[in-house]
Amino acid sequence: MTRARPAPDPLVRVGPVNAVLRSGMALAGLAIIAVLIGVALFAPLLAPYDPTVPSGPSLASPSAAHLLGTSEIGADVLSGLIWGTRESLLVAVPAAALAVTVGAVVGTGAGMLGGRAGQVTARVLDGFLALPMLPLIILLAAFAGQSPPVLAVIVALALWAPTARILRAQTLTLRQRGFLAVARGLGGGRGYLMRRHLVPALAPVIVAAFVNATALAFMLHASLAFLGIGDPTGVAWGMIINRALEQSGIYTGGGLTWLVLPAGTAIAVAVLGFSLLGVGLESATNPRWRRET
Amino acid sequence: MTTGSAEQLDTERVDAGAGDSREPDASRRRQEWWVPVVTYSVTLFALVTLNFLLPRLMPGDPIDSLFASGSPNYVYDEQTRAALAAYYGLDQPLLSQYGTYLQGLLTGDLGYSIAGNEPVGALIAGQLPWTLLLMGTATALSTAVGILAGVHGGWRRGRPVDRNMLVAFIFLLTMPAFLLAVLAVFVFAVTLGWVPLSGAQTPFASFGPVATVADISYHLLMPAIVLAIGLSSYQYLLTRAGVVGELGADYLVLGRAKGLTERRLKYRYGARNALLPVVSQAAMQLGTAVTGAVLVERVFAYPGIGNTMVEAIPSLDYPVVQGCFLMFTVLVLSANLVADLLYRWLDPRTTA
Numbered sequence: 001m002t003r004a005r006p007a008p009d010p011l012v013r014v015g016p017v018n019a020v021l022r023s024g025m026a027l028a029g030l031a032i033i034a035v036l037i038g039v040a041l042f043a044p045l046l047a048p049y050d051p052t053v054p055s056g057p058s059l060a061s062p063s064a065a066h067l068l069g070t071s072e073i074g075a076d077v078l079s080g081l082i083w084g085t086r087e088s089l090l091v092a093v094p095a096a097a098l099a100v101t102v103g104a105v106v107g108t109g110a111g112m113l114g115g116r117a118g119q120v121t122a123r124v125l126d127g128f129l130a131l132p133m134l135p136l137i138i139l140l141a142a143f144a145g146q147s148p149p150v151l152a153v154i155v156a157l158a159l160w161a162p163t164a165r166i167l168r169a170q171t172l173t174l175r176q177r178g179f180l181a182v183a184r185g186l187g188g189g190r191g192y193l194m195r196r197h198l199v200p201a202l203a204p205v206i207v208a209a210f211v212n213a214t215a216l217a218f219m220l221h222a223s224l225a226f227l228g229i230g231d232p233t234g235v236a237w238g239m240i241i242n243r244a245l246e247q248s249g250i251y252t253g254g255g256l257t258w259l260v261l262p263a264g265t266a267i268a269v270a271v272l273g274f275s276l277l278g279v280g281l282e283s284a285t286n287p288r289w290r291r292e293t
Numbered sequence: 294m295t296t297g298s299a300e301q302l303d304t305e306r307v308d309a310g311a312g313d314s315r316e317p318d319a320s321r322r323r324q325e326w327w328v329p330v331v332t333y334s335v336t337l338f339a340l341v342t343l344n345f346l347l348p349r350l351m352p353g354d355p356i357d358s359l360f361a362s363g364s365p366n367y368v369y370d371e372q373t374r375a376a377l378a379a380y381y382g383l384d385q386p387l388l389s390q391y392g393t394y395l396q397g398l399l400t401g402d403l404g405y406s407i408a409g410n411e412p413v414g415a416l417i418a419g420q421l422p423w424t425l426l427l428m429g430t431a432t433a434l435s436t437a438v439g440i441l442a443g444v445h446g447g448w449r450r451g452r453p454v455d456r457n458m459l460v461a462f463i464f465l466l467t468m469p470a471f472l473l474a475v476l477a478v479f480v481f482a483v484t485l486g487w488v489p490l491s492g493a494q495t496p497f498a499s500f501g502p503v504a505t506v507a508d509i510s511y512h513l514l515m516p517a518i519v520l521a522i523g524l525s526s527y528q529y530l531l532t533r534a535g536v537v538g539e540l541g542a543d544y545l546v547l548g549r550a551k552g553l554t555e556r557r558l559k560y561r562y563g564a565r566n567a568l569l570p571v572v573s574q575a576a577m578q579l580g581t582a583v584t585g586a587v588l589v590e591r592v593f594a595y596p597g598i599g600n601t602m603v604e605a606i607p608s609l610d611y612p613v614v615q616g617c618f619l620m621f622t623v624l625v626l627s628a629n630l631v632a633d634l635l636y637r638w639l640d641p642r643t644t645a
Contacts, residue, residue: 127332132625
């Protein structure tokens with residue numbers, strides 16, 4: 001009898017798949033992400049050259065052989081961008097996954113606990129959310145190292161708190177709804193409630209949080225690379241810009257147009273793609289939003 | 294740009310449409326005054342401790358990390374190393390090292406920069422004013438623009454002007470700050486020559502007081518605008534959501550029935566009620582503003598602590614990295630505390 005389906009709830013009824021199909025913004029975001037993943041997967045086939053070794057003269061402008069010109073060491077810029085997609089995704093996605101996992105556990109935990117422990121967790125989150133994230137990441141990267149896996153963990157450390165906060169708020173609202181009270185009254189234990197009622201109701205929120213966290217992870221990773229934090233010989237998009245700006249006369253020599261602009265556009269488009277999907281998912285899964293905007 | 298957090302913002306937007314829980318975080322309103330004091334003090338203490346432990350958790354001792362081999366600060370001489378170890382009290386137990394560290398912090402001792410050959414405290418003291426100037430100007434600018442645009446857009450929800458502004462601000466939110474900054478340098482400094490390329494002052498120039506202020510403002514203009522663009526999106530979205538939440542409220546209907554002008558209703562009534570969450574968010578955003586400031590300072594070679602922190606990394610000048618981090622943390626946490634207390638004071642419901 002405790003197996004009765006929960007009352008129809010918009011959060012549950014509209015799964016993430018339907019939500020995406022209904023939202024134009026989400027579809028546009030999804031298309032961008034599909035292209036990113038495709039480029040990352042097929043980088044070895046798509047890239048005309050090895051992006052880490054010289055294949056032409058240094059800082060050559062775009063030509064038929066090098067569609068986006070060459071870098072300061074004479075490496076093909078287009079190939080760098082293509083491989084950079086993989087490098088950026090391989091930091092941003094694991095970072096977001098880790099952040100959302102930790103955030104979801106802490107957030108739902110704090111929401112379920114309630115009482116004093118829940119309050120204390122909420123205050124810890126307040127403190128953490130207030131921190132200046134980029135300086136914290138720089139500090140940790142300075143000491144812990146700058147290889148891609150280490151960077152992913154550090155970026156995740158900066159991103160888990162917002163997710164935890166959202167999930168705590170969602171869990172608190174869910175707790176006040178009828179179906180959870182009924183299930184609890186019928187003898188459902190804490191683990192049962194979580195598995196059977198809470199997780200299905202929270203899943204769309206978690207998916208949206210993951211997409212948003214990925215957008216932020218992309219931005220953070222690009223910003224770090226731009227500041228020169230990361231593999232100095234790698235092809236992360238931000239690192240391409242970092243190295244380009246170190247060339248004297250980059251602003252006047254025209255190198256900006258093929259060294260900086262394409263990488264910059266790639267970063268902006270990637271962040272936009274994940275943001276669009278995130279906003280689209282949220283507005284489709286959250287009934288309040290539908291009323292509001 | 295701005296890494297702060299889209300999520301953080303999104304919860305506010307969700308909350309803003311949610312009837313009686315219209316405040317960003319309703320539980321915050323009911324807190325005793327000492328709760329934020331304790332929260333931020335404990336946070337600060339935890340980070341000071343992290344700052345103390347980080348070099349000691351690394352393989353080797355702090356001297357090794359202080360003078361990592363391959364860095365320009367590397368100390369080859371064993372005798373000097375021993376003297377330094379004694380100077381830093383590394384022969385003492387960890388707890389007493391911690392005590393010495395805290396004592397030093399209280400007297401403003403942030404360590405010594407080998408690369409810069411000066412105390413970190415003095416280094417930061419010279420650069421903090423520039424960071425404060427940049428962030429202060431940008432915050433003021435973004436608040437003015439964001440609130441005005443937000444009230445305007447929210448009041449005309451769904452009309453073309455609102456749709457267009459919404460798309461434009463969401464797009465700006467996804468633009469990394471450093472990208473905007475690089476583009477601004479290219480267009481306005483290099484191509485058009487309207488503003489200087491970098492720095493905060495004309496080097497080696499001595500002007501009268503008026504000309505000095507003009508020179509500093511001239512250098513400040515572009516970095517402040519670029520930083521403000523990213524921040525104004527947050528203010529705009531929050532204000533807009535707040536105003537939208539007020540639309541159709543009884544007091545607006547009554548005001549309209551009484552024949553109040555639309556202008557008065559919009560600014561004196563609707564906007565006023567919608568702004569409370571914006572105040573409390575202004576401080577939470579400061580963490581985001583710091584992220585933007587570090588990137589913008591870097592692009593414009595603005596002599597603030599963000600730029601210093603980044604420049605200290607290739608030379609592995611750890612005390613400088615740590616000092617800048619602590620400074621940013623103190624700055625952001627104290628601003629949050631002030632905002633939390635201010636919020637209680639501004640909102641009559643909390644003191645009732």
